[in-house]
Amino acid sequence: MSLGYSKGDEYGSKADAEDVVYRQQPAPVTKVRSDQKRFTLVCKTEGCSFYTSVNRQADAVWRVSKLEEHTCAGLVASQYGACNVAARAVRAFVAADPSMKPKEVRRLMDVHSQGNVQLTYKQVYL
Numbered sequence: 001m002s003l004g005y006s007k008g009d010e011y012g013s014k015a016d017a018e019d020v021v022y023r024q025q026p027a028p029v030t031k032v033r034s035d036q037k038r039f040t041l042v043c044k045t046e047g048c049s050f051y052t053s054v055n056r057q058a059d060a061v062w063r064v065s066k067l068e069e070h071t072c073a074g075l076v077a078s079q080y081g082a083c084n085v086a087a088r089a090v091r092a093f094v095a096a097d098p099s100m101k102p103k104e105v106r107r108l109m110d111v112h113s114q115g116n117v118q119l120t121y122k123q124v125y126l
Contacts, residue, residue, distance in 0.1 A: 007067040010057075014039070017054045017062040023087075027072055048072035 004024050011017035022029065022041060029050065033040040036056070043050035053066040093105045 005064060005067075007064050009064045011054075011062040014054075014056070014062055017064075021052055021054055021064065025070075027070055043070055043072060045070075045072035 005020050009020075011020065018039065022031070022039075025041075025043075027048065027050070028044040029041045030044055031039055032042050038053065038055045040051070040053045048071050049068050050070040050072070051066060051068040052064065054062055055065045057063050090105055094100060
C-alpha cells in the first residue's frame with residue numbers, strides 16, 4: 001500500500017510534514033509522541049505494524065526518519081482511503097478558488113468518482 005511519502009522525504013515545517021504524513025493515511029492512526037523536535041505515528045488497527053517517525057534536523061528541515069508500512073487491510077483501510085481521496089479533491093477545489101462556497105464544491109465534485117463517498121454540507125464546510 002503506497003503512502004505518498006517515503007523514508008528520507010523532507011518538509012519545510014512540522015505542519016507540512018503532518019499534513020502529508022498524518023492526514024493522508026489509508027487507515028486510522030494516532031500520535032504516540034509529538035514535541036518540538038519529532039512526532040511519531042502508529043496505526044490504530046490491532047496487529048498492524050505501521051510506524052512512522054519524523055524528526056527535526058539541525059537545518060530546521062523535518063525528515064521522515066523511520067517508516068514501516070501498513071500491514072492492515074480490508075474495509076477499514078479502504079474506507080479511510082476513500083475519505084482521504086475525497087478530502088484531497090475538496091482541497092483542490094478550494095485551493096483553486098478560496099471564495100467557493102461548500103454548496104458549489106459539492107455540486108462541482110463528482111463524489112462517486114472520488115472514492116464513492118457521500119459528503120454532507122458540514123463535511124465540505126469543515
